[in-house]
Amino acid sequence: MKAILSVYNKDNIEHIGRSLSEAGYEIISTGGTYRSLGKAGISVQQISELTGFPEILDGRVKTLHPKVHGGILARRDIDTHQAEMKSNDISSIDVVVVNLYPFVDTVRQEEVFLNDALENIDIGGPTMIRSAAKNFPHVLVVVDPLDYEWVAEKIASGEGFSEAERKKLAQKAFQHVAVYDTAISTWLNETPLDSNELSIGLGRVETLRYGENPHQEAVVYKNTLGAGGIVEAEQLHGLPMSYTNYLDADAAWTTAISFNQNACVIVKHTNPCGIALNNEQSLAFESAFQGDSISAYGGIVGFNNVVTQKTAETMHGVLFDIIVAPGYESDALEILKKRKRTRILKVNPAHGALSNLKALTISGGMLVQTMDDIREDPKDWKVVTERTPTEQEYKDLEFAWNCLRHIKSNTIVLAKDNTLVGMGAGQPNRVVSVHLALRIAGDKSIGSSLASDAFMPFADNVELASEGGITAIIQPGGSIRDEEVIKAANEHSIAMMFTGIRHFNH
Numbered sequence: 198m199k200a201i202l203s204v205y206n207k208d209n210i211e212h213i214g215r216s217l218s219e220a221g222y223e224i225i226s227t228g229g230t231y232r233s234l235g236k237a238g239i240s241v242q243q244i245s246e247l248t249g250f251p252e253i254l255d256g257r258v259k260t261l262h263p264k265v266h267g268g269i270l271a272r273r274d275i276d277t278h279q280a281e282m283k284s285n286d287i288s289s290i291d292v293v294v295v296n297l298y299p300f301v302d303t304v305r306q307e308e309v310f311l312n313d314a315l316e317n318i319d320i321g322g323p324t325m326i327r328s329a330a331k332n333f334p335h336v337l338v339v340v341d342p343l344d345y346e347w348v349a350e351k352i353a354s355g356e357g358f359s360e361a362e363r364k365k366l367a368q369k370a371f372q373h374v375a376v377y378d379t380a381i382s383t384w385l386n387e388t389p390l391d392s393n394e395l396s397i398g399l400g401r402v403e404t405l406r407y408g409e410n411p412h413q414e415a416v417v418y419k420n421t422l423g424a425g426g427i428v429e430a431e432q433l434h435g436l437p438m439s440y441t442n443y444l445d446a447d448a449a450w451t452t453a454i455s456f457n458q459n460a461c462v463i464v465k466h467t468n469p470c471g472i473a474l475n476n477e478q479s480l481a482f483e484s485a486f487q488g489d490s491i492s493a494y495g496g497i498v499g500f501n502n503v504v505t506q507k508t509a510e511t512m513h514g515v516l517f518d519i520i521v522a523p524g525y526e527s528d529a530l531e532i533l534k535k536r537k538r539t540r541i542l543k544v545n546p547a548h549g550a551l552s553n554l555k556a557l558t559i560s561g562g563m564l565v566q567t568m569d570d571i572r573e574d575p576k577d578w579k580v581v582t583e584r585t586p587t588e589q590e591y592k593d594l595e596f597a598w599n600c601l602r603h604i605k606s607n608t609i610v611l612a613k614d615n616t617l618v619g620m621g622a623g624q625p626n627r628v629v630s631v632h633l634a635l636r637i638a639g640d641k642s643i644g645s646s647l648a649s650d651a652f653m654p655f656a657d658n659v660e661l662a663s664e665g666g667i668t669a670i671i672q673p674g675g676s677i678r679d680e681e682v683i684k685a686a687n688e689h690s691i692a693m694m695f696t697g698i699r700h701f702n703h
Contacts, residue, residue: 202295297319344366471484504525582687649672
């Protein structure tokens with residue numbers, strides 16, 4: 198009986214190697230694995246002793262040989278296979294323990310040269326894994342160090358492996374290679390949406406208690422080439438994260454970091470209900486909270502800068518499920534940790550490969566698009582009414598326009614002094630969103646500016662806005678009734694701008 202052991206991750210390799218040796222297997226190995234097993238006192242021979250051919254090309258070719266792959270791929274239940282093995286002096290290989298060069302770790306470094314990346318693309322390893330996995334009824338293939346212990350115990354017991362166990366190990370092996378190849382393809386692919394085929398490599402982070410509802414199963418995965426973002430947030434305090442916690446935290450985080458100025462964002466059910474900018478972070482929080490203090494209760498609060506002690510003190514008495522930020526002052530963290538249940542997340546702003554893509558599963562497949570991160574030049578916006586926005590209205594319109602891309606359509610945002618004072622979202626028609634935004638804003642709507650994520654199809658939106666005291670509107674334009682809408686704005690002395698770009702967020 199023969200076993201090939203050739204691993205980059207050498208955790209516990211001696212454990213499974215010793216079990217195989219004690220069970221009577223002849224162990225064959227390569228490079229560092231050979232040295233690790235030898236140092237552990239395990240009898241092992243070099244792969245070149247099996248093949249009769251030296252490693253060449255700086256180790257690029259060492260296991261690509263008929264005596265390796267013939268021994269792995271031969272079916273034990275086909276006489277002609279066995280006869281060919283005998284005539285070519287090829288011995289059966291019954292166990293393959295392999296994992297791969299650290300391509301992902303290499304390319305995730307801040308600076309990596311192409312040659313370094315290419316030299317960390319494993320060729321022989323995936324080939325052996327695929328050969329063994331294809332022949333899993335006869336060959337045991339192990340790629341995950343977490344499987345070493347139970348596999349070693351079964352080998353030591355002489356119990357043998359069921360077909361189901363072999364099949365599961367083979368599935369893991371094919372998945373291991375698939376994710377590895379996907380990482381390479383992703384790293385090389387500068388224009389993924391131009392590809393006729395697209396694969397996304399994901400690694401498990403943790404199993405969640407349940408999904409959106411208790412009867413739904415849920416797992417959170419991370420992008421293999423990712424670096425940062427909510428999925429890799431460091432949880433400093435609080436209860437474990439749930440499925441909806443991840444969604445809401447991501448909404449708060451991605452909205453907060455979309456602003457260059459010091460920002461605070463409060464989210465409820467993935468929709469920002471409070472957004473404010475202020476150079477003094479505690480004031481940004483106060484303004485965001487007052488934007489909709491009722492909805493903010495029990496929500497998620499996000500910051501795009503390190504949370505200060507003053508901000509933590511200002512948040513006293515307000516219940517939040519999650520606080521998310523790139524960092525926390527030590528005194529601020531001490532204050533926030535007094536909240537027994539609140540999850541406190543520290544997030545790396547980096548996102549890594551494919552971070553500019555947004556994917557959504559649908560029946561039978563997936564939709565993939567680039568993120569809505571376009572930054573228009575306000576100089577390109579067009580004033581379409583008789584009255585031009587005042588300097589303050591112009592600032593409010595620009596702020597409102599940057600807010601609405603993060604809120605579900607049909608989106609209406611009311612803004613005043615760099616603060617979201619009211620919003621309507623997710624409604625079947627736009628006028629209902631205007632009504633909801635005005636109801637939330639109350640008297641704060643007077644003198645505010647309104648942003649609409651898509652064109653206003655009827656003048657009734659303007660009429661209702663005027664009743665609420667709105668003085669300026671920004672929208673994409675493009676409706677067949679634009680002239681009617683502009684006329685209504687002029688009649689109510691509302692300044693209106695067209696952007697020519699919409700920001701649906703379904």
